[in-house]
Amino acid sequence: MKHYNVAAERTRIGMTQEQLASELGCTVKTLGKWEKDISTMPGKTLSDVASIFSCSVDYLLDKTEERKELHV
Numbered sequence: 001m002k003h004y005n006v007a008a009e010r011t012r013i014g015m016t017q018e019q020l021a022s023e024l025g026c027t028v029k030t031l032g033k034w035e036k037d038i039s040t041m042p043g044k045t046l047s048d049v050a051s052i053f054s055c056s057v058d059y060l061l062d063k064t065e066e067r068k069e070l071h072v
Helices: 004-012 017-024 028-035 043-053
Strands: none
Touching (some): 004 028, 004 043, 017 043
């Protein structure tokens, strides 16, 4: 599973790795591994990231180029 757009979305909203890691309850090292596709992000975490960025999981996984903002 690739997570190409996680770092791009984090940067887009001006969030640091430290801030996102804190919000997700993980370490910066773990987040970096997910962003670089060294390890796989758990499904629940991926869903949480999509909610934080207001986009679809498919966009985060680079399965679509459409952000498809979520309206909660």
